[in-house]
Amino acid sequence: MVPNGGEIMAIKDLPMDEYILKGHAACPGCPATIALRITLKALGKKTILIVPACCSAVIQALHPHTAFNVPTLNIAFEASAAAASGVAAALKMLEKKDVLPVVWAGDGGSYDIGLQALSGALERGTDFIYICYNNQMYSNTGIQRSGATPYGAWTTTTWTGKKERQKELAEIVMAHHIPYVATATIAYPEDLYEKMKKAKEMKGPRYIEILSPCPPGWRFDMSKTVEMSKLAVETGAWVLYEVINGELKFTGYSKRILEGKERKPIEEWLKMQGRFRHLKPEDIEKIKQQLDEKWQHYKKIYGGKE
């Protein structure tokens, strides 16, 4: 299968360089670590990573050790995009023009507490890549509801299921008129890699959001991370696209859905996850309805056929 509908590299062609070293502290099956491994293969050695409070602050391993082989600045929860502005400004003044500041933040740090700083950095044109690995909850603190948690999902602060819909951060980001916005997931590592490469070659603020299904948080078996990511795309629950200078194009399987391929039933994705176990038929109907509305909206705006 060719996710981008064109010629694309094979996984075996990913660079051999490793910037995530052995001995990291991620849970087995952690999607964030897989995503960061692929991301750094694309971005390379001349990357300064800025990490707010999130799982990846722990995954680095305990001081004085580290499993990240690029310079990494940990910063307060809400401050990563502002810190990226500081790094970018210093790099410019110190004439280190080939070094790229990259934020690696979770959805809590991006959708919620860090949204102000993110918006500020995008609006002022900071030359950086902001990556949100979205596992749809505060997983590092033990599975609490975030602005990215979907309707109906159990978390430890929504015991009977979240009553509200998630927001669409990438669409908020698009409203900042930045050069590059993309979504990805680890089920398609070549797609993720290519999007990172494309972002790297551009200037100004770039935003990439990666769906990151979390086994302990979503309540599924740790061996199913990739399947869970893939099914999210195939059911249309997660959408792959990229926006270059304001022009949005669907990519991979999402493009095929837009062009008329039938979405897999959302129940297939929901039933794999313990966080949706409590859902009643009417809840599932509501989720289906929300999903239909979302895709009708996409097809209307982006030219696909229903």
Add this chain to the structure above:
Amino acid sequence: MIIVDTANHIAALAAKMAKPHVIAAYPITPQTTIVERLAEYVEKGELNAEYIRVESEHSAMAACIAAAATGARTFTATSSHGLLLMHEMLHWAGLARLPVVMVNVNRAIGPGWNIWSDLNDSLAQRDTGWIQFYASSNQEVFDSVIQAYKIAENEEILLPAMVSYDGFILSHTSMPVEVPEQSKIDEFLPDFKPGWILDVENPITHGNIVPPEPYMEIRYSMQKAMEKAKKVIEEIGEEYGKKFGREYGLVEEYRCEDADYVIVAMAAMAAEAKVAVDELRQKGEKVGLLKLRTFRPFPHERLKHDKMIVIDRDICPGLGGIVYNEIKGNGSEIYGFIAGLGGVDVSYKDIERMYELAKEGKEGWYPTEVK
């Protein structure tokens, strides 16, 4: 060269002459004219710096921290609520041992909104690991900003430093200031040599999970650096004096030699107290002034006079004057006054009155509740 200008413009000029690489700034009264002037310097090409127009003070400090971690000399300025919003990041700068330099223009905290002088904003940051200077004149503002860089960046210190002064009383008041030539400032202030740096050729991870024992070591080394800063502040203040003719230290003593009572004050209140001391001396009273220039590190060893009258333009609710309580228990007889909160005017006449009251054994909230 003598320049007559407001403390805010003087602070901006001093920051410019220190040649920061990165300035991150957000407006707040009464600080705003500092960052306006710096933006003008950068846009006119008079200062080669990256000027980040952040969307909050929290982000201003985060940007300064990250720029300093990348090897840049940094500057920001704020007041009151802006400083309070930065609080988390002030700790971050301190613990990360990044010598960010900041000016804080002291302003009261709301509600209700009050833009006038009050030291509670910066005194509430006393535990963040920042060196704190308080200036009583525009000249001291200039001299302290320049020295702050050299002290903060000293390889044995590597702590952030804050220069504070009263909103409006200084910030918007013009005074003559002797400004040295740029070449002399350059001789005094060497290039910034970072203690650690985010370097792609030598990748390190800063600030990941730190277990209890090494965390305590980090705190210990910070405390040692703060203790060492006392000596370094005096050495650099003396060096500055030799080069520019104005010597500085942790405190400034004025007519204290034979004094029976010593008034302790800081910031603009100390300048007013100097006038009160002169007036009282003319009346034959044996009184002196001890001006606190540094609040962190706190110069306990310099506060050993038998009888002291401490004037606080600040309050710790449930405890009392903040400076008073810092000194209390050192063996001296101390009279504390709370005065001038939220910009209430305190003239030298008021300070003379406080002296008279203290002689009667009284203290308290001036003038409403003195017992």
